Amino acid sequence: xxxxxxxxxxxxxxxxxxxxxxxxxxxxxxxxxxxxxxxxxxxxxxxxxxxxxxxxxxxxxxxxxxxxxxxxxxxxxxxxxxxxxxxxxxxxxxxxxxxxxxxxxxxxxxxxxxxxxxxxxxxxxxxxxxxxxxxxxxxxxxxxxxxxxxxxxxxxxxxxxxxxxxxxxxxxxxxxxxxxxxxxxxxxxxxxxxxxxxxxxxxxxxxxxxxxxxxxxxxxxxxxxxxxxxxxxxxxxxxxxxxxxxxxxxxxxxxxxxxxxxxxxxxxxxxxxxxxxxxxxxxxxxxxxxxxxxxxxxxxxxxxxxxxxxxxxxxxxxxxxxxxxxxxxxxxxxxxxxxxxxxxxxxxxxxxxxxxxxxxxxxxxxxxxxxxxxxxxxxxxxxxxxxxxxxxxxxxxxxxxxxxxxxxxxxxxxxxxxxxxxxxxxxxxxxxxxxx
Numbered sequence: 194x195x196x197x198x199x200x201x202x203x204x205x206x207x208x209x210x211x212x213x214x215x216x217x218x219x220x221x222x223x224x225x226x227x228x229x230x231x232x233x234x235x236x237x238x239x240x241x242x243x244x245x246x247x248x249x250x251x252x253x254x255x256x257x258x259x260x261x262x263x264x265x266x267x268x269x270x271x272x273x274x275x276x277x278x279x280x281x282x283x284x285x286x287x288x289x290x291x292x293x294x295x296x297x298x299x300x301x302x303x304x305x306x307x308x309x310x311x312x313x314x315x316x317x318x319x320x321x322x323x324x325x326x327x328x329x330x331x332x333x334x335x336x337x338x339x340x341x342x343x344x345x346x347x348x349x350x351x352x353x354x355x356x357x358x359x360x361x362x363x364x365x366x367x368x369x370x371x372x373x374x375x376x377x378x379x380x381x382x383x384x385x386x387x388x389x390x391x392x393x394x395x396x397x398x399x400x401x402x403x404x405x406x407x408x409x410x411x412x413x414x415x416x417x418x419x420x421x422x423x424x425x426x427x428x429x430x431x432x433x434x435x436x437x438x439x440x441x442x443x444x445x446x447x448x449x450x451x452x453x454x455x456x457x458x459x460x461x462x463x464x465x466x467x468x469x470x471x472x473x474x475x476x477x478x479x480x481x482x483x484x485x486x487x488x489x490x491x492x493x494x495x496x497x498x499x500x501x502x503x504x505x506x507x508x509x510x511x512x513x514x515x516x517x518x519x520x521x522x523x524x525x526x527x528x529x530x531x532x533x534x535x536x537x538x539x540x541x542x543x544x545x546x547x548x549x550x551x552x553x554x555x556x557x558x559x560x561x562x563x564x565x566x567x568x569x570x571x572x573x574x575x576x577x578x579x580x581x582x583x584x585x586x587x588x589x590x591x592x593x594x595x596x597x598x599x600x601x602x603x604x605x606x607x608x609x610x611x612x613x614x615x616x617x618x619x620x621x622x623x624x625x626x627x628x629x
Contacts, residue, residue, distance in 0.1 A: 196323030196363045203369045207235035210345045210368040216244040218310040221302060221337040224253040224276070225434075225464050226377040227330035229315040229347040231370055233259055236313070240267040249307060251298060251333050251528075252276040252411075254377050254466075260288055271307075273298050274528035275519075283525055292519075292575075295433060295463075295531040296490035299336035303487075312341035316361065317352040324360040328352040329376055329472060331359045332433065332463020332486035343367045351375055353472045357461075357482030378468045389552050392589035394418045397504060400546050400585065400592065401425060404452035406498040408432040408505075408535045411466070414550045415504045422447060429453040430460040431498050433490055433531040437471040443480070455497040456482065463489045490531045495538025502546045503539035505532040507577075508555075510586055511570045512604040512623055514595045516549050516578035523573030536578050546585065549578065553588040553612040564615040566607050568622035586610065604628040 210232060214220065220236075223229060237258050240246070248259065249271050257278035260270050270279050270288035274295075282288035293301065301307045314334055316325035325348060327334050338344055338361060346366040350373040363369075394417030401407070401422065406429040409415035419438035422428060429450035430439060439460065442448035450458050463486045465471060475481050488494055495501060508526065509517040520526050539545040554562050566588070570576070584596040586607060593606035604623045608616050623629045 196319065200319065200323070200363045200369060203363075203366060204371060205368050207231040207370050208238065210370055211235045211239050213343055213345070213368065214239065214243065214246065214311050216246065219247045219249060219307060221309045221312040221341060222248050222250040222253065223312075223314045223330055223334040224251050225330045225333070226254050226379055226466055227315045227328060227334070227464070228253050228255045228377070229313050230255065230374065231372050232313045232345055232347055236268070237264070240264055243267050245269070247271050249273070249302075249309070251295070253278060254379055257282070262287065274530055275525055280526065290525050290528070292529060294490070294529055294534055295333075295486050296492070296534045297487070298333055299485060299487050302337040302340040309337055309341040311343045311345060312338045313345050314338050315347045315349060315352065317354045318348055318350060319363050320354070323363040325363065325366070326352070326354040326356075326359045327361065327483070328355055328359070329475075330464040331355065331357065331483035332489055335359070335361075335485050336487065339365070346370065347372050349373060349376075353476035355475055355481060355483045356477070356479060358484040358488070375469065376472050379466045380468070389589045390414060390417045393550055393552065393587060395421050396587050396589070396592055397548060397550055398422055400548065401428075401502050402500055402544070403427055405429070405500040405502045405546070406431050406453050408495070408501070408503045408531075408539070409435060411530070412506045414506055418504060427452040429498070430462065431455065431489070431495065431501070432461075433463045433486065433535070434466055435460065435462050436465070437467040440471065440474055450480070454499045455494070461489060490534040492534050492538035492541060495535060496541035496545070498542055500544040500546070501539040501542035502548065503535035504548050504550060505536060507549050507551045507565070509565050509567055509570055509574060510549065510551070510607065512566070512568050512607050512619065512628055513600055514580035514583040514586070514603050514607075515570055515576050516583055517570050517574040518577040520573070520575040522571040529577050532577050533582065536582050540582065540584060547582070548585045548587055549583060550587040553590055553610065554615075564611055564619070566611040566615070566619065568619055568626060601629050
């Protein structure tokens with residue numbers, strides 16, 4: 194049977210496809226901006242007929258109907274990164290959170306730690322050989338899709354065809370749901386005022402040498418750095434994700450990947466987050482290679498790039514250098530993501546520069562301004578990057594280099610990049626703790 198004939202025999206509606214899902218099944222849901230909207234909506238409609246269906250996901254962008262209180266007893270989310278649409282459910286105990294490094298997320302399914310019954314994925318139309326591309330989300334999806342007993346695929350005419358380790362053959366898809374809708378666009382929300390973000394971006398740019406290979410985490414700060422790299426030469430990208438800011442740097446010849454020591458000439462990533470301009474740009478673009486996260490985020494792969502620069506954000510950093518990035522005190526907020534993967538990978542790189550960047554303050558809901566540099570982490574806070582891994586911390590007030598520094602030196606450096614209104618208080622507490 195030709196692949197075209199095979200494909201036609203597997204075409205069904207979304208409601209027909211989800212009939213294969215049974216009570217007590219475990220489902221993998223592809224995420225980021227690649228959430229399969231029609232299949233997920235059909236599952237929500239079917240949910241009252243089901244009991245104890247577990248949905249495993251990382252970050253998903255979009256509505257949270259599948260995690261609403263009405264889904265209790267029918268669908269339960271097990272998320273490995275807490276996206277905004279499931280945060281309330283996790284914090285209220287209606288959804289589960291499994292801490293795991295992004296580099297190990299796909300291995301939970303491959304190694305049957307979490308065996309998958311059904312994978313809900315989102316792909317491009319097949320090419321002339323019958324291969325569909327996973328498009329904007331390859332890293333977290335390719336391995337779980339291969340590990341599932343049943344694969345339900347939305348085949349979207351508007352999904353870009355990305356290259357790399359991104360393809361699944363039609364024969365690997367059990368149910369095909371033809372759709373046509375735009376891929377969700379996502380802009381990075383500000384993590385402070387634009388002026389503060391711009392200053393942080395400038396400070397980080399000063400640390401980036403010519404010929405660097407860069408990783409940018411999620412958020413406005415990593416994205417802002419790209420604006421201040423126009424005087425650099427021969428930059429490259431090896432990152433769990435990238436955003437639209439790379440396009441201008443490529444077009445100007447600044448980001449050409451020519452001095453990468455691993456995959457020279459290629460932008461390597463697991464997924465993309467951005468806008469339609471980015472999705473059009475990556476479509477069939479031979480410069481772009483999207484690969485599995487267990488490869489892209491492997492610290493020992495990352496370290497093979499000389500001058501590896503890792504840029505990640507934090508919720509709070511204490512005066513010894515402990516970095517909290519996944520909770521606000523004991524309240525679970527996000528996840529480890531790829532932070533530790535890239536911080537450690539960059540630290541092992543020849544000439545590598547691992548950076549934690551954040552605004553010096555945050556504003557609470559009641560308008561209270563608090564310092565994000567604290568003498569001690571809040572009670573119950575999770576440590577994502579340990580004091581042993583941290584090297585550079587950057588705020589709008591400057592750069593603290595912590596590698597090889599004593600606690601006294603660290604505390605002094607971090608106080609110097611705190612907001613001036615908190616420096617006296619931090620100094621007082623640091624003395625009480627005998628840090629300085």
